[in-house]
Amino acid sequence: EPEVTQTPSHQVxxxxxxxxxxxxxxxxxxxxxxxxxxxxxxxxxxxxxYNNEISEKSEIFDDQFSVERPDGSNFTLKIRSTxxxxxxxxxxxxxxxxxxxxxxxxxxxxxxxx
Amino acid sequence: AQSVTxxxxxxxxxxxxxxxxxxxxxxxxxxxxxxxxxxxxxxxxLLLKYFSGDTLVQGIKGFEAEFKRSQxxxxxxxxSVHWSDAAEYFCAVGxxxxxxxxxxxxxxxxxxx
Numbered sequence: 001e002p003e004v005t006q007t008p009s010h011q012v013x014x015x016x017x018x019x020x021x022x023x024x025x026x027x028x029x030x031x032x033x034x035x036x037x038x039x040x041x042x043x044x045x046x047x048x049x050y051n052n053e054i055s056e057k058s059e060i061f062d063d064q065f066s067v068e069r070p071d072g073s074n075f076t077l078k079i080r081s082t083x084x085x086x087x088x089x090x091x092x093x094x095x096x097x098x099x100x101x102x103x104x105x106x107x108x109x110x111x112x113x114x
Numbered sequence: 115a116q117s118v119t120x121x122x123x124x125x126x127x128x129x130x131x132x133x134x135x136x137x138x139x140x141x142x143x144x145x146x147x148x149x150x151x152x153x154x155x156x157x158x159x160l161l162l163k164y165f166s167g168d169t170l171v172q173g174i175k176g177f178e179a180e181f182k183r184s185q186x187x188x189x190x191x192x193x194s195v196h197w198s199d200a201a202e203y204f205c206a207v208g209x210x211x212x213x214x215x216x217x218x219x220x221x222x223x224x225x226x227x
Contacts, residue, residue: 031212043217095212102211107157
């Protein structure tokens with residue numbers, strides 16, 4: 001069964017550093033998403049991406065965040081200057097552009113900012 | 115705006131007992147509804163979903179949920195809980211199957227032998 005993959009599984013970085021979280025969505029999916037979950041809290045939507053542009057973003061997704069689909073298979077989330085409060089689990093998801101199929105979530109990347 | 119509430123932060127049940135986790139949503143039209151389970155430090159596993167049709171939906175691991183439009187609810191049930199069901203359960207809603215998913219705050223389930 002096809003699945004969404006994410007790398008790395010755990011990333012530790014120092015405050016102020018840039019990080020790039022990588023995702024490989026399911027190959028025939030056209031919608032891509034990033035969510036985050038701060039430890040012990042609920043999962044929060046960050047951004048959705050379709051047709052090579054952001055289709056929706058939340059208030060959390062400020063100027064220090066960016067997304068990119070650099071090639072036909074990867075989908076990345078960049079945090080330009082990490083803060084302590086960016087420590088969280090980041091989930092990538094993808095969905096086909098067909099009603100009736102849910103989003104498929106990746107296993108997550110745990111980001112620790114020290 | 116869509117929102118999801120899960121009134122119970124934490125529930126403890128005995129193994130073999132029945133379980134019901136409550137979920138209420140706020141959305142103007144017919145929502146797309148989901149239940150996810152998350153074990154500590156793990157990812158999200160989809161238990162079941164409701165898009166349309168029969169309001170009682172069956173999922174994996176013996177779970178089922180019932181959509182009640184009049185009550186804006188989508189409660190999750192299981193007739194007999196196993197120790198391995200201990201986890202965090204999230205109810206979620208979307209406008210379509212590929213719209214963003216809005217998650218509830220979660221219910222933590224503990225199972226005692």
